[in-house]
Amino acid sequence: DQQVKQNSPSLSVQEGRISILNCDYTNSMFDYFLWYKKYPAEGPTFLISISSIKDKNEDGRFTVFLNKSAKHLSLHIVPSQPGDSAVYFCAATAGGTSYGKLTFGQGTILTVHP
């Protein structure tokens, strides 16, 4: 049972345009959501997160939106840059005693063309 889903395996955008990556979840106990960026043969690096008490969190070019009623979150990158090309993973946790126990989506490969 896939509790976190990223239905778009890949996304291609032009440099300077907006990239929108989507993520859906089914477990209503999830209360903290994260986006990680990953290059091939490297570990994921944390990008941005959002708590379930918020509906938006912004950090520079990156903004994450959370729609709890739809169990949907999205990552917006504006403007997109070629260096943003990577695999992006959405992750969620139900908190409790350990916030590192994450459930990941399948990932979306983002390609930003110059």
Added chain:
Amino acid sequence: DGGITQSPKYLFRKEGQNVTLSCEQNLNHDAMYWYRQDPGQGLRLIYYSQIVNDFQKGDIAEGYSVSREKKESFPLTVTSAQKNPTAFYLCASSPTGQRNTEAFFGQGTRLTVV
């Protein structure tokens, strides 16, 4: 610099052999995790430990074993019982008792069965 070190980066194993992947962290985190990544899939949790001398199975623990004798170290043994061991293995750590904090990942070990 504080971080998580996984070794080796590449590992080859013959069928029927056990192999141990190393993970060390100097972030003073209580919790540590092992994830596995397969092509086209998200990261799946193998084992996690929230405190020394204690660990729990994740979603895909069969064929794996771990130990947590020291706070800094969380080695993963891939046993001969693991039917499809070829994958990219990622170790992570996070502080416990803190809400809304991300997990930090190592650079990964690619295990190939030959």
